[in-house]
Amino acid sequence: MARLLDQLFRRESRARAYTPTPLAQKAAFREERARAHLRRRLMRLRAQAGRKTQEALQLLPLLLHVNRPGLPGFVDDPACPVGIADYAPSNDAIRLARRLFPEARIKRSAFYRPAVDLVAVMGSAGSIGFTGESDLDVWVCHSPHLSDAAVDAYGAKVRAVEQWLNRHADVEFHLFLQSTADIRVNDFGQTDLEGCGSAMGALLKEEFYRTHILLGGKLPVWWVLPQGLPPPAYAEHLERLLADPTLVTDSYVDLGPVATVPVGELFGAAVWQIAKGEKAPFKSALKLGLLEKTLCSNEPPPPLCEEVKRRVHAGETPDPYCVLFDAVVEHYRSRGDPATEDLLARCFYLKTGVHVDPDRIEACLEDSGDLGVMARYTREWGWGPRRIRHLNEFRRWKFERVRELAEELDRYFLRTYQRIRARLDHAGETQRITARDLTVLGRKLQIRYRKAPHKVETLRFVTPGVGEPHLTLYRETLPGGDAPWRLYRGHVSPSNVEHKANDLLREAEDPLEPLVWAAHNGILGPRSQLGCWDTDRRVSGADLEPIARVLSRMLGQVRGHSPDAPTLLRPPRTEHLAVLGQPGLGGGFAVVWATSWGEVFYRSWTGPGAYARLVEDTLLPFLTQPPPRGRLWVHAPSPKLGSHRIALPLDRRLPEIVEWIGPDLPKGTRRRYVCGVEGGISVLDQTAPDRCTHRMAFDREDLLRLLGAVGPYQRVETRVERQAGDLALLATLVEESQPGLLDLFVLRDGDRDWVFVVDEVGNLSHWTGPADPQPYVLARLLHFLENVFPDVAAQPRSVVAGKDLMDVLRIHTVLFEGTCRAFTATQDHLSRVRSLGLHPVGLVIERVASPAADSPPGYRITWGMQVIDSTRYANPLAEVRRRILEARLSGLEYEVFITRLFLDEGFRREHCGEVAATGHYLFYKKAIEQRLAG
Numbered sequence: 001m002a003r004l005l006d007q008l009f010r011r012e013s014r015a016r017a018y019t020p021t022p023l024a025q026k027a028a029f030r031e032e033r034a035r036a037h038l039r040r041r042l043m044r045l046r047a048q049a050g051r052k053t054q055e056a057l058q059l060l061p062l063l064l065h066v067n068r069p070g071l072p073g074f075v076d077d078p079a080c081p082v083g084i085a086d087y088a089p090s091n092d093a094i095r096l097a098r099r100l101f102p103e104a105r106i107k108r109s110a111f112y113r114p115a116v117d118l119v120a121v122m123g124s125a126g127s128i129g130f131t132g133e134s135d136l137d138v139w140v141c142h143s144p145h146l147s148d149a150a151v152d153a154y155g156a157k158v159r160a161v162e163q164w165l166n167r168h169a170d171v172e173f174h175l176f177l178q179s180t181a182d183i184r185v186n187d188f189g190q191t192d193l194e195g196c197g198s199a200m201g202a203l204l205k206e207e208f209y210r211t212h213i214l215l216g217g218k219l220p221v222w223w224v225l226p227q228g229l230p231p232p233a234y235a236e237h238l239e240r241l242l243a244d245p246t247l248v249t250d251s252y253v254d255l256g257p258v259a260t261v262p263v264g265e266l267f268g269a270a271v272w273q274i275a276k277g278e279k280a281p282f283k284s285a286l287k288l289g290l291l292e293k294t295l296c297s298n299e300p301p302p303p304l305c306e307e308v309k310r311r312v313h314a315g316e317t318p319d320p321y322c323v324l325f326d327a328v329v330e331h332y333r334s335r336g337d338p339a340t341e342d343l344l345a346r347c348f349y350l351k352t353g354v355h356v357d358p359d360r361i362e363a364c365l366e367d368s369g370d371l372g373v374m375a376r377y378t379r380e381w382g383w384g385p386r387r388i389r390h391l392n393e394f395r396r397w398k399f400e401r402v403r404e405l406a407e408e409l410d411r412y413f414l415r416t417y418q419r420i421r422a423r424l425d426h427a428g429e430t431q432r433i434t435a436r437d438l439t440v441l442g443r444k445l446q447i448r449y450r451k452a453p454h455k456v457e458t459l460r461f462v463t464p465g466v467g468e469p470h471l472t473l474y475r476e477t478l479p480g481g482d483a484p485w486r487l488y489r490g491h492v493s494p495s496n497v498e499h500k501a502n503d504l505l506r507e508a509e510d511p512l513e514p515l516v517w518a519a520h521n522g523i524l525g526p527r528s529q530l531g532c533w534d535t536d537r538r539v540s541g542a543d544l545e546p547i548a549r550v551l552s553r554m555l556g557q558v559r560g561h562s563p564d565a566p567t568l569l570r571p572p573r574t575e576h577l578a579v580l581g582q583p584g585l586g587g588g589f590a591v592v593w594a595t596s597w598g599e600v601f602y603r604s605w606t607g608p609g610a611y612a613r614l615v616e617d618t619l620l621p622f623l624t625q626p627p628p629r630g631r632l633w634v635h636a637p638s639p640k641l642g643s644h645r646i647a648l649p650l651d652r653r654l655p656e657i658v659e660w661i662g663p664d665l666p667k668g669t670r671r672r673y674v675c676g677v678e679g680g681i682s683v684l685d686q687t688a689p690d691r692c693t694h695r696m697a698f699d700r701e702d703l704l705r706l707l708g709a710v711g712p713y714q715r716v717e718t719r720v721e722r723q724a725g726d727l728a729l730l731a732t733l734v735e736e737s738q739p740g741l742l743d744l745f746v747l748r749d750g751d752r753d754w755v756f757v758v759d760e761v762g763n764l765s766h767w768t769g770p771a772d773p774q775p776y777v778l779a780r781l782l783h784f785l786e787n788v789f790p791d792v793a794a795q796p797r798s799v800v801a802g803k804d805l806m807d808v809l810r811i812h813t814v815l816f817e818g819t820c821r822a823f824t825a826t827q828d829h830l831s832r833v834r835s836l837g838l839h840p841v842g843l844v845i846e847r848v849a850s851p852a853a854d855s856p857p858g859y860r861i862t863w864g865m866q867v868i869d870s871t872r873y874a875n876p877l878a879e880v881r882r883r884i885l886e887a888r889l890s891g892l893e894y895e896v897f898i899t900r901l902f903l904d905e906g907f908r909r910e911h912c913g914e915v916a917a918t919g920h921y922l923f924y925k926k927a928i929e930q931r932l933a934g
Contacts (some may be wrong), residue, residue: 023240024247027224030313034223037312038214045126045213049170053136056169058096061119061216062089062106063161064140070104071097072164073157080153081146083114086251087216115154117141117180117253118217122208128370129283129321131353135172138215139208141253144181151177184256202261203269203291209258209305211320218253227310228302231257260300266291268437270420274413275444279562281409281460282351288416289328289344295423296331321352322373343412345381346391346405349374355392358385399466399489399505399523406460436569443568447597456592456600459521467525471518473511473544476535483536487514493533511539512547512580512590516602519551522559526552543583550635551592554578557631558594572597574622578633579614579654582606589614593622611677615684615694623661624690632658653721660719663689668714668913670762672707674730675721687711700726707764710923712913714799715739716762728820733758736812736822740799742785742918745822746778746829747814753777760799760808763919765926769895778811779833780842780897785809787900788921797915842899843880845928859902881932896933898925 020028046054063073065084089097097106118141124130140158142151158177165173178188186202209222225237234257242249270291277284294301304327311318325348332341354374356364364375378388448458472492477483489503505523506514511532518524530548532541554576572595582588588606591614595601605613626632634654657673661684665671673684679696683706686692697703703726707718720731729747737743737758745756748771755777756766769777789805792798800808811829812822844862848869858870861880868876868883884896903916903924912920 020246021244024244027241027244027247030224031219033313033315034219034309035214037317038212040317041126041213042215045121045130048126048130050132051170053169053171055096055100056165056173057121057136057215058090058093059100060138060161060165060173061087062093062097063164064116064119064158065089065216066106067157068104068106070101071106072101073161075153075157075160077153077156079147079149080157081115081142081150084116084119084216085114085143085253086218087114087119113143113145115142115146115150116217117143118220118255119215120208120212120217121215122212124211124283124321126213127211127319127321128352128354128373131351132171135174136169138173138175139212140175140177141180141183141217141255142177144179146179151179180253180255184254186256186259202259205256206258206261206303206305208255209303210308210323218251221249221252221254222257223309223312224252227306227313229257231259258303258305261294261303266295266420267424268441270417271438271441271445274417275441275448277409277413278444278448278460281406282347285344285347285409285412286324286328286351288413289331289340290324292416292419293328293331295420296335319373340412342381343408345377347409348377349391350394356388358388358392361385361388397466399468402466403459410460436565440565440568443597447563447599450599452599452601454601454603456517456520456602458600466522468518468523468528470529470531471505471524472531472533473514473539473541474533475511475539484509485511485514487518491531494535510582510588510590510604510606511544512582512604513602515544515548515551516555516590516592516600519548519555520558520600522556524548524552526556528552539583547580547583547635550578550580550633554592554631554633555594555600558598558600561598563597567596570596572599573625574627576631576633577622577627578635579619580634581636591618593618593627609679612679612682612694612696615682619657620692620694623658623684623686623692624663626658626662656719656721657684661686661692665689666715668712670711670713670716672716672718673721674703674707674718674727676723676725676727681727683707687713700729703730704764704766708766708923708926710763710911710917710920712911714761714913714915716764716919718762718764729814729816732814732820732822733764737762738810740808741810742789742800742805742808744778744781744809744811744829745814746775746811747816749816755781756814757781757919757922759918759922761917761919763917763923765919765922767926774836775829775833778829779836780899782830782833783842783899784897784922784925785918789918791902792916792918792921795915798917800918842897843932844899845901847902877928877932884932896929898929901925901928 046057049057061084063071065082065087067074067080067082069076094106097104119138120141121136121138123137124134125136142154146154155177158175162173162175165175182188183205186205188204209220212220221238221241224241225234229237238254241247270288273284273288273291277288290304304323307327308318308320308323311323325344329341329344332338332344352370352374354370356371356375356378361375361379364371365379366372367375448460468489470490472488472490474486474488474492474497475483476494476497484507486504487506488497488500489505490500492500492503506517508514508517515524515530524530526549528548530541530544532539532544534540558576574593575596576592576594578592580590580592582590582604588604589610590602590604592600592602603618605611605617632655653675660673661671665686665688671686673682675682677696679698681697681703683695683697683703684692685695685706695706697706707730718730718734720727720734722728722731733743733745733756736745739762740760742760743758745754745758747754747756751771752768753771753775754766754768756764758764767777767781785805789800793800793803793805795801809826810824811826813825813829814820814822846860846862848858848860848871859876860870861868861876863880863883866883868879870876873879901921901924903912903920907920907924908916911923
């Protein structure tokens with residue numbers, strides 16, 4: 001029905017139009033020339049594309065035109081609109097769709113109110129600049145009459161079609177859904193892969209008019225209007241055109257005029273092109289030259305698309321890429337800048353990938369296609385066979401030559417940017433770019449040019465083929481005593497090192513820094529062979545090869561990723577992390593990490609305390625924000641090297657640490673990881689998802705002091721890397737204790753008795769004293785627990801609420817002879833304490849009511865027959881301390897211990913949170929005892 005109505009409307013329009021007006025005749029002539037030009041460009045694009053891409057281009061408009069089950073892009077939503085105006089799928093497209101999607105029911109359809117006005121591909125497609133590495137940017141311009149719900153539903157369809165295209169085709173497709181009303185006023189929003197449309201504005205529309213190829217839909221009315229119309233004249237001519245009764249205008253779509261590019265827009269566009277130059281430097285160099293041409297003209301030059309239109313109306317089929325290049329080169333030629341002109345000529349030659357045969361130049365000149373075009377350019381530039389041959393071998397250039405060209409491009413980019421910025425400041429223009437887009441582009445440049453501590457230098461390369469097949473890391477002691485590590489290309493040994501000065505790539509103080517630099521920049525690749533010559537014979541190629549493989553794999557993933565706009569709007573986070581044991585440097589470590597922004601950093605530590613400095617300087621931030629699973633890389637050096645004692649556990653320790661300490665810490669939980677390292681014991685202590693500290697302990701008392709700290713935690717979890725000595729003891733305590741129980745461990749170690757307590761939530765505390773046949777240390781501790789445990793169990797939210805001490809108490813005997821083990825003997829220990837009648841007399845600290853109703857409660861300390869009350873003494877603890885010192889001076893031997901106390905409100909608020917555990921009482925007891933003992 002829709003097609004019938006459309007035909008009737010056209011027939012009625014033609015019936016009224018007996019004689020076309022001159023305006024209609026000119027418009028029809030221009031339309032015919034434009035459509036012929038676009039058809040030839042589409043044929044050329046199909047000839048350039050591979051078979052899969054040809055199929056994708058043929059099916060693209062069909063998939064956007066209909067919404068049927070079984071076809072890619074089907075959206076099961078009644079709000080999803082359909083239809084491309086003035087489009088009917090060809091027989092070839094329908095046959096191809098039926099072959100690829102036999103389940104789908106496909107037929108020709110026309111729609112009365114189609115959703116899409118225009119589908120077109122833009123950019124280098126169908127020009128000399130299109131190569132196998134080019135993307136295809138497709139504009140899908142929808143009708144402004146669609147509702148928000150319809151646009152959202154159709155957007156889901158467009159995204160699904162894009163995903164299928166990228167799975168099927170040989171090149172990458174990017175589909176951008178945009179309202180024709182927004183395009184008309186140069187509002188492009190997210191119309192670019194990185195979503196920085198505000199940086200382009202009028203420039204983007206000019207490029208679209210100059211380069212687009214129509215895949216389906218209406219013809220832009222711009223084609224049928226005269227050349228060079230400013231916006232007011234454009235509107236006037238358009239109004240006359242639409243009012244002409246002899247012209248069928250329903251096959252046109254108005255995308256608006258090409259306005260003069262504001263100076264303020266050039267700044268954002270320049271930043272944009274420099275940022276894009278990281279991936280496509282040759283193309284960005286040409287476009288940046290066009291920006292400078294626009295800026296430096298005394299009068300605003302006509303848009304390049306108008307030159308294309310002029311030549312199309314004249315019956316030509318101009319190549320948009322050649323039009324761009326000719327305009328830019330002419331600008332620098334007129335300024336007398338042969339160096340830039342030559343640089344851009346090389347960029348153009350290398351971008352197109354069209355290689356002129358230096359031995360058959362005359363034959364190339366006779367070619368009717370791109371080869372003939374490029375041959376005529378090389379003759380115009382005065383290039384001889386030697387230079388042409390050199391550029392043809394670009395993919396095989398040595399690293400230095402690639403870098404020279406990259407640095408030359410860098411200087412050109414920055415010089416042009418500075419001139420545009422100066423002109424903008426001089427003109428007093430404001431930047432026509434949103435704060436969001438400026439942030440994204442600024443951070444792209446920051447990634448490329450920012451200098452930061454430990455950041456690995458990123459080289460701008462203009463080709464992916466800079467990997468070296470063989471590299472050698474070389475070290476010898478110099479006359480001054482220095483022994484730097486040098487990375488060379490090829491095979492190097494003492495016999496030829498003097499002749500290899502031109503092959504020196506990098507020099508550093510440790511062997512891994514040159515490898516990180518080379519892997520980050522693609523010089524060290526997965527197929528590179530690495531040799532090593534160390535005159536001190538401390539490091540060999542076999543030691544470095546595994547590290548090189550780790551770096552190549554990890555940093556190869558980083559190079560292949562480009563951060564998108566949402567990522568750049570967030571703070572950077574660690575995406576990849578490699579911890580490496582330094583080979584042959586006496587226990588050193590190195591860390592390489594890459595952020596979500598794509599920046600790479602490197603640090604190393606050697607000598608005593610290397611592990612502690614590694615953890616404190618670098619690892620702590622990673623533990624609270626670790627890289628995603630599968631992006632943690634660990635390598636320990638060979639056991640024959642001097643660093644194996646601390647590095648060998650690294651490959652199993654670090655993944656375990658990352659798994660144990662991380663951002664998923666449950667609320668109210670404290671986690672600790674304890675392991676032995678060179679020079680002591682490492683304790684990682686995480687108290688919040690984003691807070692982790694590191695401390696070193698150097699003996700048992702030091703370790704127990706670190707682990708004995710308490711806080712407002714409902715659960716304390718400790719993981720111990722079982723090793724010999726005190727770590728074996730600590731591992732036994734942790735493994736034998738059980739949540740919800742009160743575990744006491746009794747150990748006689750030499751001339752001292754030890755009692756360790758792991759309370760119901762995991763707090764650890766300890767007491768020790770001289771070895772004695774009678775278990776005084778245990779007796780005093782049990783007496784204290786009998787007095788305070790009822791207070792713990794009286795708290796409704798305690799894990800031992802309502803329980804008796806005997807319900808949760810377990811006492812273990814620890815045997816520490818070679819290996820450490822424990823067995824439970826609760827009743828044996830209790831019976832022994834009771835049979836000996838040990839009832840130690842100590843200090844009792846009790847809360848007392850204040851005599852004044854408006855005063856806070858006080859406390860009383862009972863010491864044998866002595867009572868020290870806060871009503872009589874301003875500081876009872878200080879008074880007790882004075883009396884204990886007097887007693888000791890008089891010859892009385894007294895060991896301070898407390899048998900009962902209450903928790904001060906200030907201590908509760910700071911250390912206990914909502915519930916006080918047994919460990920809080922034990923910690924408070926020890927703190928007061930130490931204070932009283934002086």
